[in-house]
Amino acid sequence: MTEAQQAILSPETVLAEMKKNGVTHVVWLPDSETNFLYLLMKAEPSLTLVAVSREGLAFSTAAGLAAGGKHPIILIQNTGMMEAGDSLRGWGLGLNVPVVMMVGYRGWTRHGVNTDTAATYTERFLNAFGINYYLVESDADAPRISAAFEETKKTKRPVAVLVGDEYHGFH
Amino acid sequence: MFDTAEMLKIFQRYRGDAIVIPGRGGRHWNKISTRPSLDLPLGDPAMGGHASFALGLALARPERKVVLFDSEGDLLMGMGVLATIAEQGPRNLYHFMLDNECYATTGGQPVPNAKNVAYDAIARGAGYGRAYAFNNLESFAIQVEGILRDPGPVFVAMKVVPEVINEPIGRRARWQTRTRDQAVKDLQKELGIAA
Numbered sequence: 001m002t003e004a005q006q007a008i009l010s011p012e013t014v015l016a017e018m019k020k021n022g023v024t025h026v027v028w029l030p031d032s033e034t035n036f037l038y039l040l041m042k043a044e045p046s047l048t049l050v051a052v053s054r055e056g057l058a059f060s061t062a063a064g065l066a067a068g069g070k071h072p073i074i075l076i077q078n079t080g081m082m083e084a085g086d087s088l089r090g091w092g093l094g095l096n097v098p099v100v101m102m103v104g105y106r107g108w109t110r111h112g113v114n115t116d117t118a119a120t121y122t123e124r125f126l127n128a129f130g131i132n133y134y135l136v137e138s139d140a141d142a143p144r145i146s147a148a149f150e151e152t153k154k155t156k157r158p159v160a161v162l163v164g165d166e167y168h169g170f171h
Numbered sequence: 172m173f174d175t176a177e178m179l180k181i182f183q184r185y186r187g188d189a190i191v192i193p194g195r196g197g198r199h200w201n202k203i204s205t206r207p208s209l210d211l212p213l214g215d216p217a218m219g220g221h222a223s224f225a226l227g228l229a230l231a232r233p234e235r236k237v238v239l240f241d242s243e244g245d246l247l248m249g250m251g252v253l254a255t256i257a258e259q260g261p262r263n264l265y266h267f268m269l270d271n272e273c274y275a276t277t278g279g280q281p282v283p284n285a286k287n288v289a290y291d292a293i294a295r296g297a298g299y300g301r302a303y304a305f306n307n308l309e310s311f312a313i314q315v316e317g318i319l320r321d322p323g324p325v326f327v328a329m330k331v332v333p334e335v336i337n338e339p340i341g342r343r344a345r346w347q348t349r350t351r352d353q354a355v356k357d358l359q360k361e362l363g364i365a366a
Contacts, residue, residue, distance in 0.1 A: 025227075025230065027227075048230065050226075050227075050230070050255065050259060051255060051258065052223065052251070052252070052255050053249075053251025053252070053254060053255060054249055054251055056217075056219065056220065056249065057219075057220065057223040057249050057251065057252055057255070058223075059217075059220070060216075060217070060219075060220030060221070060223040060224040060227070061223040061224065061226055061227040061255075062227060063216075063220075063224050063227060064223065064224040064225060064226060064227020064228035064229075064230075064231065065227035065228070065230060065231045066227075066231075067211070067224075067227070067228055067231070067355045067358065067359070068227065068228045068229075068230070068231020068232045068362075068364065069231055069232075069359065069362075069364035069365070070227075070230070070231040072227070086217045086218075087217045087219070087220055089217060090215075090216035090217025090220070091216050091217055091220050091224065094216045094217070094351065095213075095216060095351055095352065095355060096352060
């Protein structure tokens with residue numbers, strides 16, 4: 001892998017992490033820059049995609065899947081995660097759902113002044129709910145995704161993966 | 172309008188080995204059900220999520236019927252779930268909905284456009300293959316067996332008598348006999364699911 005490839009988070013890496021960690025269902029709300037990942041997931045026979053219309057419904061859907069013995073992952077943007085606070089509280093935390101939520105970190109920047117309040121409140125929101133999170137910026141960070149899966153199994157709680165790929169989409 | 176408990180007694184005759192999520196009918200269903208290990212009386216984890224929870228469970232256990240007693244207040248909070256359910260098309264999901272035209276647990280204030288929403292038409296429009304609406308118990312009693320016999324997803328709107336509660340939450344009598352966590356664990360044990 002070249003340095004340039006390592007500097008981005010590729011959809012193939014995300015898909016490989018899902019498969020490696022036994023994900024059965026992807027509960028998600030599509031956004032404009034995830035289309036390549038969508039096409040990969042759609043072509044993957046081991047995954048069932050469940051598209052929701054509002055992020056709050058993702059947590060209750062995942063809770064039902066987990067209650068039935070499946071292994072969902074939630075794929076949403078930080079804006080929707082914040083809108084879904086009560087569902088995260090009641091369904092995700094209330095039912096002890098061991099689920100990784102991959103959250104597109106809209107507005108995140110490592111190199112400049114943040115100008116997007118979606119980014120301003122993302123980590124504050126997660127801290128308020130006591131949700132642990134891992135920042136993933138490139139393929140080199142992929143082991144953090146597996147770490148998040150491991151943590152959900154140990155803690156029986158949702159764990160967030162913040163996708164902070166500043167330049168190559170996913171948020 | 173008809174009585175929720177009376178309706179549930181009729182439903183119980185045809186329940187078979189379905190998983191039942193009684194929703195806001197839980198206080199009655201707890202006394203009626205003969206298969207509590209297949210029940211998920213979750214109360215109200217967070218309003219608006221019952222249908223998507225039931226969808227998740229139905230997708231996870233396609234070999235088993237999943238029956239949900241949703242409410243119109245819940246559904247109004249996340250009506251987009253109807254499109255998601257229709258798209259997924261779980262043949263084992265039976266989506267009943269209690270419509271008392273109000274928020275009974277907060278004192279009985281009317282839901283938006285309480286008397287004029289055709290939820291069955293909305294469900295059909297969202298893509299459900301079958302949708303029904305009942306305003307009297309006799310019609311429900313005649314049709315419920317057939318509704319449960321045919322494949323889902325099916326939507327069943329029912330006008331039920333409001334059971335308004337005005338007590339502050341902290342002073343209300345608790346009807347649940349198990350925690351939510353325990354109810355899920357009991358179901359998993361019954362179905363042989365490794366937690």
